[in-house]
Amino acid sequence: MLGTALLVTLVGIIATIDYNGPLLMIHRPLVVGAMVGVVTGNPTQGLIIGATLELMWLGVTGIGGYTPPDTISGAVIGTALGILAGKGATAGIAIAVPISVITQQLDVLAKTADIFFVRKADRDAAAGNPAHIGLWQYSSLGIIVLFEVVPIFIAVMVGGSYVKQLFDIIPPVIMKGLTVAGGILPALGFAMLLNMMLKKGMWVYLLIGFTCAAFGGMSTIAITMVGIVAAYFGPLITSLARKKTVQPNAAAETEQNTSSSDDDDKEDYDL
Amino acid sequence: MTANKTNDTESSVITKKTLHHMFFRSLMYGASWNYERMQNLGFLYTILPALKKIYVGDKPGLATAMKRHLEFFNTHQSAQPFILGVITALEEKEKNKSAETISGLKVGLMGPLSGLGDSLIWLTLVPICFSLGASFGKQGNFLGIAIALILVNIINLSIKYFGLQFGYHSGSEFFTKVEANGDMDRITSSATALGLVLVGGLIAQMVAVNIAWTFKQGGLTVSVQKQINDLIPGFIPMGVTLLLYKFIHKGKSPVMLILVTMVVAIALTALGVLK
Numbered sequence: 001m002l003g004t005a006l007l008v009t010l011v012g013i014i015a016t017i018d019y020n021g022p023l024l025m026i027h028r029p030l031v032v033g034a035m036v037g038v039v040t041g042n043p044t045q046g047l048i049i050g051a052t053l054e055l056m057w058l059g060v061t062g063i064g065g066y067t068p069p070d071t072i073s074g075a076v077i078g079t080a081l082g083i084l085a086g087k088g089a090t091a092g093i094a095i096a097v098p099i100s101v102i103t104q105q106l107d108v109l110a111k112t113a114d115i116f117f118v119r120k121a122d123r124d125a126a127a128g129n130p131a132h133i134g135l136w137q138y139s140s141l142g143i144i145v146l147f148e149v150v151p152i153f154i155a156v157m158v159g160g161s162y163v164k165q166l167f168d169i170i171p172p173v174i175m176k177g178l179t180v181a182g183g184i185l186p187a188l189g190f191a192m193l194l195n196m197m198l199k200k201g202m203w204v205y206l207l208i209g210f211t212c213a214a215f216g217g218m219s220t221i222a223i224t225m226v227g228i229v230a231a232y233f234g235p236l237i238t239s240l241a242r243k244k245t246v247q248p249n250a251a252a253e254t255e256q257n258t259s260s261s262d263d264d265d266k267e268d269y270d271l
Numbered sequence: 272m273t274a275n276k277t278n279d280t281e282s283s284v285i286t287k288k289t290l291h292h293m294f295f296r297s298l299m300y301g302a303s304w305n306y307e308r309m310q311n312l313g314f315l316y317t318i319l320p321a322l323k324k325i326y327v328g329d330k331p332g333l334a335t336a337m338k339r340h341l342e343f344f345n346t347h348q349s350a351q352p353f354i355l356g357v358i359t360a361l362e363e364k365e366k367n368k369s370a371e372t373i374s375g376l377k378v379g380l381m382g383p384l385s386g387l388g389d390s391l392i393w394l395t396l397v398p399i400c401f402s403l404g405a406s407f408g409k410q411g412n413f414l415g416i417a418i419a420l421i422l423v424n425i426i427n428l429s430i431k432y433f434g435l436q437f438g439y440h441s442g443s444e445f446f447t448k449v450e451a452n453g454d455m456d457r458i459t460s461s462a463t464a465l466g467l468v469l470v471g472g473l474i475a476q477m478v479a480v481n482i483a484w485t486f487k488q489g490g491l492t493v494s495v496q497k498q499i500n501d502l503i504p505g506f507i508p509m510g511v512t513l514l515l516y517k518f519i520h521k522g523k524s525p526v527m528l529i530l531v532t533m534v535v536a537i538a539l540t541a542l543g544v545l546k
Binding site (some may be wrong): 020021022023024025026028030031033034043044047048050051052054055056058059060069094097101108111112114115117118121122124125126127128130133134136137138140141144173174176177178180181183184185186187188190191192193194195196197198199202203205206207208209210211212213214215218220221223224226227228230231232234235236238239 | 298299300301302303304305306307308311312313315316319322323330331332333334337338341348349389390394397398399400401402403404405406407408409411412413415416419420423424427453456457460461462463464465466467468469470471472473474475476477478479480481504505506508509511512513515516518519520525526528529530532533536537538539540541545546
């Protein structure tokens with residue numbers, strides 16, 4: 001158990017460093033799930049749990065200093081316990097979601113605690129001494145990693161057996177319902193993305209992609225190609241139209257603005 | 272490389288090696304994110320190799336410059352190397368004479384570029400690559416991870432590396448030109464458009480809502496789900512997504528929505544509506 005817990009913690013360390021450092025995206029739930037699957041002896045199961053979490057958390061990003069649910073510890077602990085308890089993807093998701101919310105607060109704590117090192121840097125700057133700036137930079141990272149992986153280690157060390165017992169008591173209808181929820185939850189990931197992307201007049205792009213997939217049965221790669229074409233010509237046409245008729249277009253724009261909430265509803269009927 | 276030569280004529284202290292050093296440092300740029308001044312220490316850490324060369328033998332000057340770069344700073348990770356390049360060129364040319372210009376330019380660049388970076392990287396590149404990877408992964412296929420990671424990193428690391436080079440050699444003029452032309456808005460809306468096309472497709476492919484209801488028609492058991500698939504495929508997933516979008520748009524917390532979705536899914540499964 002200790003060996004497994006340490007290996008799972010190592011995955012947590014790698015993911016946390018990536019998230020706060022080079023962003024090679026090995027901190028994404030898909031990759032984290034697969035890595036945890038490898039160290040717990042069930043790569044395929046880990047990959048599947050990771051893929052499910054990835055879709056659910058697709059829209060979870062730390063944009064503009066907002067602290068999102070902690071998908072790293074959620075994915076690491078959820079995948080590890082789901083596999084170790086032998087309960088698979090359903091249990092993995094049911095664990096990952098609450099974990100990510102609880103540990104979110106720890107990230108806030110860590111990134112408040114590391115102000116200590118910023119103060120150290122202030123002092124060095126005042127003295128014109130550049131020697132220790134790198135040390136403060138990496139000490140901050142150390143604090144952030146520590147706050148992230150200690151809960152992971154504890155959860156895997158003590159959690160495995162409890163989780164198995166817990167999920168043995170849960171009636172099958174709830175487990176089945178959670179599996180159904182696993183199919184629906186990607187909708188929330190997409191909804192979060194839409195909330196950031198869907199600006200006035202942009203819903204037509206959503207419709208293009210939807211039609212290609214739902215009626216055309218096209219693959220994701222094919223849809224990307226269609227998307228590139230649409231993304232090239234769409235804004236070009238809009239900007240040309242704007243240049244041609246500045247006055248009437250400005251009026252139309254404000255009109256569009258006021259009815260933008262109707263636009264979203266209309267989409268259902270337009271389909 | 273020709274641009275490099277023109278800069279060298281003024282006997283530049285920033286060599287190719289310095290820029291490479293700064294590039295590698297910029298990979299660990301976010302390591303000291305804090306709630307006080309966000310990426311301030313990170314910025315100082317990345318620009319330090321240049322400052323050490325520019326203010327060599329000028330300790331008070333270095334102190335002033337170091338303090339300046341510990342001011343509040345926050346931008347998109349992939350955009351930071353470009354800003355770093357622009358600011359390095361300015362530091363080299365003006366030093367502490369134009370402290371206010373340097374600080375002002377940093378603040379001026381960080382806003383628009385983080386918007387651009389967010390829509391290009393977080394809202395387009397990452398969702399595209401990783402939803403692709405996840406669609407493979409759900410079937411137990413590891414190929415998706417490899418594709419996602421290779422694609423993301425080729426693009427993202429190039430933006431960082433060439434952003435720094437370009438920012439240093441010709442960044443400031445370029446940026447003013449782009450902003451005056453309104454190209455920035457067009458790039459952002461193109462990225463968003465591409466992302467939206469993909470999300471539209473993925474909703475139909477990835478969201479699974481299966482109706483369990485069946486009814487009898489002349490001795491034949493007809494599945495409601497099959498009827499829906501034949502007539503209006505993907506409408507239920509799209510409807511559910513738009514419903515959740517409405518809730519999020521109204522400011523409901525995503526975490527609460529996850530829990531509500533779970534409860535509703537369990538209830539509807541127990542009632543035999545979904546399977």
